[in-house]
Amino acid sequence: MDKRNGISRRDFMRDTAGVAGITLAARHVLLEADPLPGAPRPTPPSDTLRFGIIGVGMRGVDLFRGALTLPGVECAAACDLYSGRRELAKEILRNSAVPVTPHYQELLDHKEIDAIIAAVPDHWHMRMVVEAANAGKDVYVEKPMSHTVEQGFEMVAAQDKNSRIVQVGSQRRSSLGYIKARELVSQGAIGDVTLVEATLGRNDPCGAWQYTVPPDLSPETMDWETWQAPAANHVPFDKIRWTRWRCFQDYGEGMPGDLFVHELTGIHYVMGVEAPPQRAYSMGGLFRWKDGRDVPDELTTLYEYPGFRALVRVTLNTELPEVTRFCGTRGFIEAYGDAETVNVVPQDGLDHSPCTPAWPAQMKADYAEQWLAEHRLKAGEGKVIPETTYHNPPGFDDTRAHLWNFFQSVRSRQPSVEDAHFGNHTAIACHMANYSYFQKSVAIWDETRKKIRG
Ligand SMILES: NC(=O)c1ccc[n+]([C@@H]2O[C@H](COP(=O)([O-])OP(=O)(O)OC[C@H]3O[C@@H](n4cnc5c(N)ncnc54)[C@H](O)[C@@H]3O)[C@@H](O)[C@H]2O)c1
Structure with a gap:
């Protein structure tokens, strides 16, 4: 019984059967790959x-x-x-x-x-x-x-x-799941998307970049001076820095450059973003992996894009499912992992019962009767959208698909699916996350000067 208006849910479903968006049993759909070759074929x-x-x-x-x-x-x-x-x-x-x-x-x-x-x-x-x-x-x-x-x-x-x-x-730019998510969002399947949230968590030393140093690594087996040449700061041979370079700002960008970038690629692609975010604000810290690294092990960044906001939250301290969720006025789409599965959960965005909080009983009942009469649809009216899960076809590998797309562009001279302009925008979003974290300030993208400012 819905205590707010004295109408049971069963009554309501019977009376309003056909109201737009009542969710049916979930469907499962296998995505189809573009003709991506299964095995090498003879080529002249x-x-x-x-x-x-x-x-x-x-x-x-x-x-x-x-x-x-x-x-x-x-x-x-x-x-x-x-x-x-x-x-x-x-x-x-x-x-x-x-x-x-x-x-x-x-x-x-x-x-x-x-x-x-x-x-x-x-x-x-x-x-x-x-x-x-x-x-x-x-x-x-x-x-x-x-x-x-x-x-x-x-x-x-x-x-x-x-x-x-x-x-x-x-x-992710060549992932079938993200291609489907973009298609659905642009068709308005989940209405206006105003929020995207992406979460990822790991909880093991390897996931926190503590890779094992190869036993024979030395200046004799590895050309350290060339390896560190482009870095801002030069230091004597350091096997930890070579093996775990992600932990040091001289070579990597911590979590934004290593992990956010995947989430941001999916977000920019699905949402059709063709510029850096306007603002970013980060909060995080180095709580656990205090092994000499100079980057945090937990970071959350809130981004401002025209028309929507995005939250990216990554931790190296708890294992969490990796999911990017596009939240719209008519439901949400969530992509798990590299979008091996994509769930579409439609919502109708309508009241499903009279909205009469704290009304006296008679007034509530009278209004409910009127409301139900007004909201009862004729047979066949209303659009019923099933919840749908899209799955990658067996054996689909987005890295291989991405490489294939690259070589197709090399052959055809058609622009790459993820060219330097696109890559630059996502990379700038990573740099904004770090700027905000390290400067303890909002990071603002200054398009005129092509710089981040506080
Ligand atoms: N797309 C993904 O899912 C994904 C996953 C992991 C890493 N990455 C990216 O791949 C890149 C490499 O990461 P990694 O984990 O393989 O690093 P890595 O340290 O395991 O391997 C890098 C290799 O490059 C060699 N190298 C460095 N400078 C060189 C130079 N000037 N000439 C010749 N060899 C040189 C090093 O000796 C090393 O063997 C990074 O940019 C990383 O962010 C992407």
């Missing part, structure tokens, strides 16, 4: 694209293996500053004759290489993109695109000036 040598990969670390390995499964794509050279990773590259290449070198310049000078995959730490991204684009190569560069705001604009200029394909490696 003239159509084959050749890539060189720089950085064969945690991410580089995924990209390397993923790219090798694509038809018409071949590796022409691999590069890493550390001998252990060069050995790993040879393992991936099954000891073929493909050269593996510590000198990335050799890849940029290699006439046969069409495209560079750069999976190096963030403090190297700008140099790799600018030098590769100036050398006439297309570039897939890992996320976040830039290490500083200024670098991002240099990368955009390098892309545009050289007419190169630059694709940033936030694979």
Whole structure:
């Protein structure tokens, strides 16, 4: 019994059957991938694209293996500053004759290489993109695109000036679930979206970037001076900094650059954002992983975008489901993980019973009768929308799809799905989160000066 108006829910459902938006049993829908090849197919040598990969670390390995499964794509050279990773590259290449070198310049000078995959730490991204684009190569560069705001604009200029394909490696941009979410939001399936909230939590040392130092890591096996060259501060060889670079502002951007960027890519894509946020305010702290790092282990940032607000909340102190929730006036859409599943929960945004708080009984009953008469729909009226869950097809891998999109752009010369302009906007949103946290101030994006100010 609904105590507010003396009408049972069953009566109400019977009387208002057909009122717009009563939710039916959930449906499940399997998403369909664009024709993404399942396995390498024979391609004439003239159509084959050749890539060189720089950085064969945690991410580089995924990209390397993923790219090798694509038809018409071949590796022409691999590069890493550390001998252990060069050995790993040879393992991936099954000891073929493909050269593996510590000198990335050799890849940029290699006439046969069409495209560079750069999976190096963030403090190297700008140099790799600018030098590769100036050398006439297309570039897939890992996320976040830039290490500083200024670098991002240099990368955009390098892309545009050289007419190169630059694709940033936030694979969510090629995720089927996010493509579906964008379609639904733009069709108005959940009305006007005024809030987006994204949450992610981890609770283990590896998740908090405490990667194990390789036992043979030394200045003899790893070229430390080259590795740290673009960093703002230079220090003597430090195996912790090499292995856990995400923990240090000299090389990474902490949680915004490592994790927010994925959430922000999904948010910018689904919401059609084509500029940095207008304002950001962060709060967080270093509560647990006090291992010498100079970044927080918990951070929440509230962003202001025209027409909606977004909240991104990440902790390295509690395991939490990863979800991005788009909240609208007609329901919500939640994307779990990399959008392996996307739930659409429609709401009608209407009163489901008379709204008469604290009315005396007779007045309430009279009004309820009138209200029900007015809200009773004729048979067939009203739109009944079922709750729907979209699932990725079995075996779908958004990293592979993102790489495929990149090579398709290299081939067709059509703009990349995540070019330097898009990557710059999400990276700036990451820098704004850090600016606010470290300056203890609201971060405002100054579009005229292309700078963040407090
Ligand atoms: N898209 C994703 O889901 C995802 C996941 C993890 C990491 N990443 C990104 O990938 C990039 C690499 O991260 P990682 O975890 O693989 O780091 P990593 O430290 O494991 O590997 C980076 C490798 O690059 C090599 N390297 C650095 N500078 C080099 C240079 N000038 N020339 C040749 N080799 C060089 C290092 O020796 C190292 O082996 C980062 O930008 C990170 O943010 C993206």
